[in-house]
Amino acid sequence: MAVERLPDDVLKQYEDVLLKEREDSLMLISSMNESQKKGSKNSSGDSSSYAFHQADQGTDTAELEKQAHLIDIESKKLKSINEALKRVHNKTYGICEICGEYIQNARLKIIPYARFCVGCKSKEEKRKKK
Numbered sequence: 381m382a383v384e385r386l387p388d389d390v391l392k393q394y395e396d397v398l399l400k401e402r403e404d405s406l407m408l409i410s411s412m413n414e415s416q417k418k419g420s421k422n423s424s425g426d427s428s429s430y431a432f433h434q435a436d437q438g439t440d441t442a443e444l445e446k447q448a449h450l451i452d453i454e455s456k457k458l459k460s461i462n463e464a465l466k467r468v469h470n471k472t473y474g475i476c477e478i479c480g481e482y483i484q485n486a487r488l489k490i491i492p493y494a495r496f497c498v499g500c501k502s503k504e505e506k507r508k509k510k
């Protein structure tokens with residue numbers, strides 16, 4: 381490892397951020413699952429469903445597909461958060477998995493579950509596009 385691990389108090393701060401993010405993510409997933417259930421029940425006249433208009437069933441289907449897609453994205457994010465929490469426990473959090481340098485603080489503030497530094501991330505993305 382090219383750099384020292386982050387100090388415990390810094391790790392703790394990010395752990396708090398990650399735990400909060402995980403909570404938000406779990407809530408979002410469960411509420412999306414909930415509205416999916418409501419959406420499919422909509423035709424049987426569940427009037428408590430406010431997100432869908434009874435009139436356009438076609439839109440509902442598209443909406444449900446969009447929701448399923450969002451749940452998928454959110455589940456992946458949740459997985460990343462869980463992996464980041466593991467790295468906090470292993471004390472490897474905040475260190476780029478590719479080059480072994482610190483991940484920029486500003487980056488971790490935006491994406492607390494980031495695995496790569498900005499440089500490696502953009503290289504990764506370029507590599508994937510090819």
Ligand SMILES: [Zn+2]
Nearest residue numbers: 476479497500
């Ligand atoms: Zn890197």
